[in-house]
Amino acid sequence: AFLQRLRLTVNEDKTQVTTSEELTDGQADYLLLDARGRPLAVIEAKRFKKDAYSAKGQAESYARSLNAPFVFLSNGDTTYFWDYQEADARQVDSFFTRIDLERRAALKKQRRSLSAIPIPERIYFHGEELSVRPYQRNCLTAIDKAIESKRRKLLIEMATGTGKTLTIALQIKRLFQAGVVQRVLFLCDRIELAKQAKEDTFDDCLSEYPSVLLTGGKRSKEGQVVVGTLPTIQGQIGPGGFSSGYFDLVITDECHRSIYSKYRDLLTHFDAIHIGLTATPNPGKYEYVNNLERRLIRNTYLFFNCWNP
Numbered sequence: 001a002f003l004q005r006l007r008l009t010v011n012e013d014k015t016q017v018t019t020s021e022e023l024t025d026g027q028a029d030y031l032l033l034d035a036r037g038r039p040l041a042v043i044e045a046k047r048f049k050k051d052a053y054s055a056k057g058q059a060e061s062y063a064r065s066l067n068a069p070f071v072f073l074s075n076g077d078t079t080y081f082w083d084y085q086e087a088d089a090r091q092v093d094s095f096f097t098r099i100d101l102e103r104r105a106a107l108k109k110q111r112r113s114l115s116a117i118p119i120p121e122r123i124y125f126h127g128e129e130l131s132v133r134p135y136q137r138n139c140l141t142a143i144d145k146a147i148e149s150k151r152r153k154l155l156i157e158m159a160t161g162t163g164k165t166l167t168i169a170l171q172i173k174r175l176f177q178a179g180v181v182q183r184v185l186f187l188c189d190r191i192e193l194a195k196q197a198k199e200d201t202f203d204d205c206l207s208e209y210p211s212v213l214l215t216g217g218k219r220s221k222e223g224q225v226v227v228g229t230l231p232t233i234q235g236q237i238g239p240g241g242f243s244s245g246y247f248d249l250v251i252t253d254e255c256h257r258s259i260y261s262k263y264r265d266l267l268t269h270f271d272a273i274h275i276g277l278t279a280t281p282n283p284g285k286y287e288y289v290n291n292l293e294r295r296l297i298r299n300t301y302l303f304f305n306c307w308n309p
Contacts, residue, residue: 166205195213
């Protein structure tokens, strides 16, 4: 199972991977290489019944010796990705492609602090000069703080009509400018919402960053911003589609309708910063909502690691 998953990742291109890389202090099981033959990731393989995570220390030693920026830990059933200079290893659905790893390695070198990217006070939107509202600026500041502290799941609650999509578009632009992300997925549960987000907001606010709208089973990997419906994107994950490492940022609109439905596996497929957008009421009023709303609120907060009953 391990070798099958690895072959799917490298597409049978033997120039992408070497086996049993000899080192002074041991032997790396597999080594993924970039297009110029330089180390990208050490893969430490364990037997099926062994805990893959337990190989962290050994794998990090190999990666540092080889100057490989990333590590994968796998026992054929469970796989972890580890950017050992940034954060702890985290479980992923699959190995990343060479392009995914090359892109992430480049982002590491060019990334700037978000504090170096000013939050605008005024913007031009649809030909008009608009003020960025204080609550929108506060929201952007809070996102900056969370991302700089290495949080990878964020939940934004803003009332309907207060400009959630415009606010997140301003943040996407700043994340691009800081080199924090390069590819963004914006998920909606309905075609109408996806079209509205792209045509009314992203095409204007993010005009210098190409975007593409995917609906109805269309397939495309063009565009730095991909706007798609949940069923369309779900049909494009896996071999030949969007890999686990393809997107750096995944934004889910009206996330309380998606997190714990049949599309939860779609969200967990992507190893990315996840931001949920919702107008769901604060659970401080928990006693006044019905059972369905109670479950949706709880599950949404749990997914984004901010449930505090």
